[in-house]
Amino acid sequence: MRSHAAAYALAVAALAALILVAFSVGRYPVSVGQLATLVLDKLGGTRPLAPMIATVVLEIRGPRVLAAVLVGASLAAAGTAYQGMFRNPLVSPDILGVSTGAALGAVLAIFLSLGVFAIQGFAFAGGLAAVALIYWIGSRLRGHDPLLALVLTGVVIGALLGSAIALLKYLADPYNQLPAITFWLLGSLASIAPRDLEVAAPLALLGLAPMLLLRWRMNLLALPDDEARALGVDTRLLRALVVAAATLMTAASVAIAGIIGWVGLLVPHAARLLVGPDFGRLLPLAMLIGAAFLLAVDTLCRTIAPIEIPPGVLTAVLGTPFFLWLFAVSRRRW
Amino acid sequence: MTRALVLWACVALSGLANAKTVPDATGRQITVPASVQRVYAAGPPASLLVYTLAPGKLLGWTRALRPDEAAFFPARYAKLPELGRLTGRGGGANLEVLLDARPDLIVDVGSTAATYVSLAERVQAQTGIPYALFDGRLEALPATLRTLGRMLGEQSRARRPADYVERQLAEVRRRVAQVPEAARPRVYYGRGPAGLQTGGRGSINVEVLQFLGARNVAAEARGGLVAAPLEQVLLWDPQVILTSYAEFWNSVWDDPRWRAVSAVRERRVYLSPHLPFGWFDFPPGVNRLLGLWWAGKLLYPDAFRGIDVRAKAREFYRLFYHRAPDARQLDALLDEPGVLPR
Numbered sequence: 001m002r003s004h005a006a007a008y009a010l011a012v013a014a015l016a017a018l019i020l021v022a023f024s025v026g027r028y029p030v031s032v033g034q035l036a037t038l039v040l041d042k043l044g045g046t047r048p049l050a051p052m053i054a055t056v057v058l059e060i061r062g063p064r065v066l067a068a069v070l071v072g073a074s075l076a077a078a079g080t081a082y083q084g085m086f087r088n089p090l091v092s093p094d095i096l097g098v099s100t101g102a103a104l105g106a107v108l109a110i111f112l113s114l115g116v117f118a119i120q121g122f123a124f125a126g127g128l129a130a131v132a133l134i135y136w137i138g139s140r141l142r143g144h145d146p147l148l149a150l151v152l153t154g155v156v157i158g159a160l161l162g163s164a165i166a167l168l169k170y171l172a173d174p175y176n177q178l179p180a181i182t183f184w185l186l187g188s189l190a191s192i193a194p195r196d197l198e199v200a201a202p203l204a205l206l207g208l209a210p211m212l213l214l215r216w217r218m219n220l221l222a223l224p225d226d227e228a229r230a231l232g233v234d235t236r237l238l239r240a241l242v243v244a245a246a247t248l249m250t251a252a253s254v255a256i257a258g259i260i261g262w263v264g265l266l267v268p269h270a271a272r273l274l275v276g277p278d279f280g281r282l283l284p285l286a287m288l289i290g291a292a293f294l295l296a297v298d299t300l301c302r303t304i305a306p307i308e309i310p311p312g313v314l315t316a317v318l319g320t321p322f323f324l325w326l327f328a329v330s331r332r333r334w
Numbered sequence: 335m336t337r338a339l340v341l342w343a344c345v346a347l348s349g350l351a352n353a354k355t356v357p358d359a360t361g362r363q364i365t366v367p368a369s370v371q372r373v374y375a376a377g378p379p380a381s382l383l384v385y386t387l388a389p390g391k392l393l394g395w396t397r398a399l400r401p402d403e404a405a406f407f408p409a410r411y412a413k414l415p416e417l418g419r420l421t422g423r424g425g426g427a428n429l430e431v432l433l434d435a436r437p438d439l440i441v442d443v444g445s446t447a448a449t450y451v452s453l454a455e456r457v458q459a460q461t462g463i464p465y466a467l468f469d470g471r472l473e474a475l476p477a478t479l480r481t482l483g484r485m486l487g488e489q490s491r492a493r494r495p496a497d498y499v500e501r502q503l504a505e506v507r508r509r510v511a512q513v514p515e516a517a518r519p520r521v522y523y524g525r526g527p528a529g530l531q532t533g534g535r536g537s538i539n540v541e542v543l544q545f546l547g548a549r550n551v552a553a554e555a556r557g558g559l560v561a562a563p564l565e566q567v568l569l570w571d572p573q574v575i576l577t578s579y580a581e582f583w584n585s586v587w588d589d590p591r592w593r594a595v596s597a598v599r600e601r602r603v604y605l606s607p608h609l610p611f612g613w614f615d616f617p618p619g620v621n622r623l624l625g626l627w628w629a630g631k632l633l634y635p636d637a638f639r640g641i642d643v644r645a646k647a648r649e650f651y652r653l654f655y656h657r658a659p660d661a662r663q664l665d666a667l668l669d670e671p672g673v674l675p676r
Contacts, residue, residue: 027566052568055594060564115581116527173397174419175378175616176578179559180526190563191528193591306554307534308561 004281007274011288015069018292022065022299027306028056059194064302066201067192068295071257072267074204074249076290077211079264080271080283081246085221085239086147093250093264096154096243100161101130102254103185107168110180119184120196120255124203127251130161135243146225146236186310187258189298200252207248208287210241216280218242262315263290266323273330293319356485358466359478360446362454366439366464370486374435374463376420376442379470379619382611383443383479385411386495386620386654387488393417393435403610408657420457429461437463439485443478444470444618470538470618472545472626476500495653499623503545506626509637510547519633521548522572522597525559525615529575529582532562538618542625543576548633564591571596574633575603578615583672604632605672607647610655624650632675644668 024032034053078093086095094100105126109119138153139146172178211218220228221239228235250264271286294311297318301309352368373391375381384392389408394417404412417435418428420442432440440457442450446469458465466485468478476496483492523540525531533540534555543550551570552562575597577583583605592598606614606628611621613628627646631638644664652658659667668674 027563028569052594055591056565056568059591060568110527113581114527115585119527173616175618179531183526183531183559183561188561190561191530193589302563302565306562306566307552308563310561 004275008285008288011285011292015288015292015295018295018299019065019069022068022295023057023061025299025303026056026061027303028052028061030056030061063194063197064189064192064298065295066197067189067256068298069291070197070201070204071189071253071260072263072290072292072294073287074208074253074290075260075264075294076267076271076286077208077283078246078250079290080268080279080286081211081218081242083268084218084277084279084282085242086151087222088151089269090265091151092261093246094158095151096247097130097134097158097161098127098247098250099254099259100158100165102127102251103259104130104161104165104168106184106255106258107165107172107181110177110184111168111172113177116191120199124251124255127254128247130157131243131247131251133157135240146239184258187260187312188301188308188310189257190302190308192256196256200256203252204249207245207250207252211245211249212283214238214241214245215283218279218283222277222279260294260311260315262312262319263294266319267293270323270326273326293322356466356481358481358485359469359474360451360467362451362467364439364464364466364485366466366485368487370438372435372437372439373486374417374420374432374437374440376440377444378611378617380441380443380468382617382619382621382654383468383482384441384486385656387479387483387492388486389656391486393437399610405663406610406651406655406657406659411656420453429457432457432463433461439463440465441468441482441485442466443468472541472622473503475620475623476503498653499620502623502626506545506630509630510634512637513547513634517634517636518547518549519573519602520551520570521574521576521633522551522562522567522570523615524575524577524582524586525579527579527581529577529579529586530562530564530567531559533615534558534560539615541618542614542622542629545626546630546633548629568594573597573600573602576606576614576629576632577603578606578608578612580605580670580672602632602675603672604674605670607667607670607673609667620654628673643674 024030024035030053035057038054038057075093082091082093082095083089102123105122106119109122134154134157135150137157138150141149141153169178169181172181217233217238220231220233221235221242225235267290268286271282271289275281275285297311297314300314301311353365354368355363355365358364371391372393373384374393375384375396378396381392381395389411392414394415396417396419398416399407399412417431420432420440440463442454444450446467450467454465454467468482476499479492479496479499483489483496521543523532523543525533525539532552534557535553536556537558539559540550551572552560573596583603586592586598586603597603606612606625611617611619613625614622624647627641627643631641631643647664647667648658
């Protein structure tokens with residue numbers, strides 16, 4: 001139990017430290033003093049600062065830091081929930097097609113030459129629609145294990161959506177639309193604006209809040225249906241709730257950040273290595289690690305070169321050794 | 335189909351009797367019939383050049399022209415069928431469709447890198463149709479037009495556009511040379527709906543800027559299209575922003591994140607005309623010649639004083655698209671918000 005508390009304390013401290021670092025580094029030089037002045041200024045009247053500093057910190061860097069925290073926590077939470085629910089360590093938040101559906105929506109919007117907000121809207125709607133379709137079909141395939149039916153439906157419908165994306169890429173204008181599609185599919189937090197967060201954050205929190213409240217009951221989802229029913233739990237309802245919450249947070253994340261892999265797949269494992277499989281303890285820690293991890297990655301993405309590095313590349317490059325190290329260390333302890 | 339193929343092969347062979355050999359831009363010896371009548375263009379830049387030299391010999395466009403694009407061409411050429419791209423990103427023309435169009439020659443204009451040479455060799459070996467590759471860079475255009483003219487048997491028709499491009503490029507160079515380095519503004523090319531992709535040094539997307547000797551702020555990044563972090567754009571603080579995206583141009587004024595950029599504060603963000611083909615970026619063909627005048631005037635107003643972009647456009651469209659735009663079309667092109675300073 002003491003080691004669990006230590007893991008939590010470490011994760012909270014790491015996230016807090018990373019947030020401070022993330023706010024104070026970037027391509028545009030902002031000193032810690034300027035940052036402090038800005039905070040004091042916001043808290044109530046000291047001498048005003050160069051407007052450029054305020055723009056960089058409040059309009060560009062700040063939203064990006066918050067978005068990294070939000071998206072990282074959301075993807076990690078969704079991945080944790082699905083890995084528990086499907087009793088499968090290889091499951092990622094996209095198992096029910098939310099990212100693929102969102103990608104199809106975004107690619108369609110780019111194909112139609114729509115603007116940034118329409119692209120985000122199409123992505124969000126596409127994510128929700130894909131999961132709704134897969135859930136609806138999957139829960140109608142009777143005579144099979146309901147989870148297996150869902151997973152298989154997710155795989156086949158996901159492949160279908162993937163081929164629709166491929167078709168749109170093929171038809172897209174190769175000079176103009178295809179690069180935009182490629183950049184979107186690579187995922188990035190580079191263009192996060194404050195108003196993106198104003199829309200996406202409430203939607204993601206709307207998914208995160210019920211999941212946090214239900215986290216102790218979610219252990220029951222890992223049990224076979226009849227055992228859970230014997231304990232007096234309506235697994236169908238609970239499962240639908242978890243799917244809805246995970247979908248909401250993932251769709252909101254993907255809509256503003258594009259597809260960022262790895263976080264939803266491997267952060268839950270990292271958290272599980274630290275505190276074990278109990279959902280009540282696991283979920284908050286996974287969210288903290290996911291937030292810290294994506295924030296660290298995104299901070300590197302925007303600082304190490306004058307151009308952006310796609311986060312999907314760094315998540316794997318940094319995440320793989322981190323995960324292997326954690327795996328080795330924790331095995332010694334257990 | 336088989337009979338058509340045999341027939342076509344006979345015609346092709348009989349044509350070989352009086353064939354000629356012309357080297358393409360990669361030095362490959364291309365043997366074509368003495369009189370090339372049917373030409374398949376592998377991509378948009380090639381379609382445009384073949385169309386300029388011999389509109390009657392172009393078998394089709396890469397993508398069927400949309401109504402707003404078609405309005406700039408004589409009706410019979412605007413209606414040419416869609417044949418697909420043979421090379422490059424999104425390439426996937428069906429070789430049987432290609433054969434069915436019975437071309438005497440396949441022409442591609444763009445990169446002459448080894449990838450494209452080997453692709454040309456493959457298609458040529460597979461179909462038996464000569465496949466010529468040309469350099470698509472702006473400064474190579476006069477030579478490309480002349481060699482292509484020889485290959486098509488249109489030497490005399492090639493002279494005017496080739497000389498024209500040569501004179502225009504020389505004139506642009508002369509005017510750019512008058513601009514001292516210190517008087518050249520820092521410029522950023524914003525691509526994509528959010529304007530956060532840009533072309534680094536050597537990118538074909540900013541060839542117009544390179545030709546104009548402009549101070550592309552993203553030149554420290556190598557290679558092609560890259561994503562630029564907004565903080566970095568603020569740090570570069572461009573004095574002029576050019577874009578081909580109306581969506582970006584429209585949104586940049588009210589976006590608090592862009593407000594601190596000099597170009598936005600001084601209202602020097604400009605949207606390139608895009609019909610029937612882009613003036614600045616895509617497709618990477620002869621259409622970008624007008625972008626030199628357009629961007630030159632925006633970046634170096636003094637050195638480009640007296641240049642009438644409207645007259646340049648009329649001249650260029652008549653010579654290359656075979657139809658001079660009417661006053662209404664020119665108004666629509668140049669009066670679109672953002673195209674020129676008010």
